[in-house]
Amino acid sequence: MKNLVEFKHITKRFPGVLALNDINLELKAGEVHVLIGENGAGKSTLMKILSGAYRQDEGELLIDGEAVKRNSPIISSSLGIGMIYQELNLIPELSIVKNIFLGSERKKGIFDDREGMYQEAEKYLQMLHLDIDPNTLVKDLGVGTQQMVEIAKAVSKHSKVLVLDEPTSSLTDSEIRELFSIIRMLKEQGVGMFYISHRLEELYEIGDRVTIMRDGAKVGTYRLDEIRMNEMIEKIAGRKIENLYPRNRIPHGECVLEVKNCSGVGFENVSLKVHAGEIAGLSGLVGAGRTELARAIFGIDGYHSGEILLEGKKVKKNSPREAARAGIGLLPEDRKVQGLALKKNIRENMVVSVLNSLFKNGIVDTKKERTVCGKYVEELQIATPTVEKLAGFLSGGTQQKVVIAKWLMADLKLFIFDEPTRGIDVGAKSEIYRLMDDLVHQGAAVLMISSDLPEVLGMSDRIYVMSQGRITGELDHQEADQKLVLRYAYNQGGQADEER
Numbered sequence: 033m034k035n036l037v038e039f040k041h042i043t044k045r046f047p048g049v050l051a052l053n054d055i056n057l058e059l060k061a062g063e064v065h066v067l068i069g070e071n072g073a074g075k076s077t078l079m080k081i082l083s084g085a086y087r088q089d090e091g092e093l094l095i096d097g098e099a100v101k102r103n104s105p106i107i108s109s110s111l112g113i114g115m116i117y118q119e120l121n122l123i124p125e126l127s128i129v130k131n132i133f134l135g136s137e138r139k140k141g142i143f144d145d146r147e148g149m150y151q152e153a154e155k156y157l158q159m160l161h162l163d164i165d166p167n168t169l170v171k172d173l174g175v176g177t178q179q180m181v182e183i184a185k186a187v188s189k190h191s192k193v194l195v196l197d198e199p200t201s202s203l204t205d206s207e208i209r210e211l212f213s214i215i216r217m218l219k220e221q222g223v224g225m226f227y228i229s230h231r232l233e234e235l236y237e238i239g240d241r242v243t244i245m246r247d248g249a250k251v252g253t254y255r256l257d258e259i260r261m262n263e264m265i266e267k268i269a270g271r272k273i274e275n276l277y278p279r280n281r282i283p284h285g286e287c288v289l290e291v292k293n294c295s296g297v298g299f300e301n302v303s304l305k306v307h308a309g310e311i312a313g314l315s316g317l318v319g320a321g322r323t324e325l326a327r328a329i330f331g332i333d334g335y336h337s338g339e340i341l342l343e344g345k346k347v348k349k350n351s352p353r354e355a356a357r358a359g360i361g362l363l364p365e366d367r368k369v370q371g372l373a374l375k376k377n378i379r380e381n382m383v384v385s386v387l388n389s390l391f392k393n394g395i396v397d398t399k400k401e402r403t404v405c406g407k408y409v410e411e412l413q414i415a416t417p418t419v420e421k422l423a424g425f426l427s428g429g430t431q432q433k434v435v436i437a438k439w440l441m442a443d444l445k446l447f448i449f450d451e452p453t454r455g456i457d458v459g460a461k462s463e464i465y466r467l468m469d470d471l472v473h474q475g476a477a478v479l480m481i482s483s484d485l486p487e488v489l490g491m492s493d494r495i496y497v498m499s500q501g502r503i504t505g506e507l508d509h510q511e512a513d514q515k516l517v518l519r520y521a522y523n524q525g526g527q528a529d530e531e532r
């Protein structure tokens with residue numbers, strides 16, 4: 033089969049980092065080629081060379097068999113390369129049609145052919161099974177639908193190659209199904225796709241071949257029907273991971289968090305408890321109201337009735353500062369926006385929450401600071417030559433590790449983690465789990481929101497399930513399994529009980 037893209041001996045350096053080391057790789061027509069590897073392994077850098085955002089230091093890029101001498105985003109797009117990023121690149125204030133045709137407006141004479149563009153957009157939306165008016169503003173769409181609009185945009189440009197960078201990370205289950213059926217349709221039309229993801233289960237469903245990368249080098253390319261998951265995990269991490277969920281459950285202590293009949297925007301009549309020494313999982317589908325509840329507990333948003341208590345004392349409403357002072361920390365879902373100062377370096381980002389403890393005689397004890405940061409850089413395998421590197425230059429997953437380190441360092445009574453391992457590679461995941469287990473052993477309480485079912489089941493002592501703003505189930509880890517949690521998540525828990 034024809035090669036749509038060929039990377040030949042591609043090397044790329046950044047100050048202090050060999051981001052890509054002699055990479056050889058090809059993409060065939062009609063193929064879904066998965067790229068996988070630890071955070072900072074070089075996946076995005078390779079794709080940015082394809083998109084023309086970066087230029088390789090050595091090696092050659094061929095598109096459709098032709099060497100691309102001088103690449104740029106415009107050239108790459110004209111050669112049929114479409115990029116669909118995690119951070120969506122649509123303009124929220126504009127309509128779907130305007131977004132689709134931005135920069136490639138269809139003309140009738142010298143004027144924009146508005147009617148033509150509307151009809152064409154409608155055709156693409158129908159093709160993607162989206163029943164929406166193309167004049168709808170993008171800001172009024174959910175994240176999943178926005179992603180579909182990005183795909184419609186790529187389809188309108190008749191892209192031969194699509195790059196999907198963690199496309200499912202914020203989609204609901206049914207949106208993921210929809211996306212996969214679109215990917216299959218595009219495959220049949222001969223479109224080739226690079227697919228970056230850290231979710232190993234889904235790769236088997238959608239991928240043809242997988243290339244594993246580590247530290248900027250290619251470990252190997254394998255057909256997915258020829259490599260087992262355990263083997264893949266070992267190749268990604270470069271070591272054996274005996275136990276991904278290193279939980280050592282202990283009898284729990286006093287109640288730390290109590291939410292009593294709480295109602296607010298996105299959740300209703302929620303009651304739950306988390307104890308010292310316990311990890312309580314909060315499961316449910318995307319959009320079930322879990323993040324809204326977490327934001328209310330941490331005081332970012334208010335709630336109109338009910339009570340939130342920390343160690344029996346009421347937590348002040350609407351004040352994250354008071355919540356933090358009381359001993360609550362929230363690791364937000366949207367970490368890039370909320371969790372990190374991009375213009376500050378790793379060290380500065382990490383120590384903000386513990387700065388007080390680093391002062392000695394009124395000045396920061398830099399030796400202690402470096403030791404503390406170094407420990408987390410090592411444990412979480414943060415890919416960086418130095419802790420002085422600006423956070424903005426780190427790979428997406430590495431940025432998340434820095435935010436997580438910052439929270440793990442803080443001395444808190446209650447940690448709320450919202451999707452703690454989204455976008456994190458499998459080796460670091462097990463380290464984060466180990467550190468979470470340490471936290472509860474030291475007496476903290478953890479509320480972990482997660483859409484990753486194996487993670488919820490593997491880590492929690494108890495699992496609360498939410499559906500449409502309400503708690504629909506509470507399960508002990510011993511009785512919980514994937515099916516049961518899903519039933520409650522779809523609010524079918526009652527029926528399940530009757531069946532049993």
Ligand SMILES: Nc1ncnc2c1ncn2[C@@H]1O[C@H](COP(=O)(O)OP(=O)(O)OP(=O)(O)O)[C@@H](O)[C@H]1O
Binds near residue numbers: 047076078
């Ligand atoms: N503009 C830049 N300046 C300096 N270093 C960079 C820059 N872009 C990437 N890097 C470095 O290159 C390496 C590869 O990063 P890349 O973003 O390609 O990783 P990745 O495999 O996509 O990771 P993730 O899974 O976290 O998205 C990292 O060490 C990163 O810090």
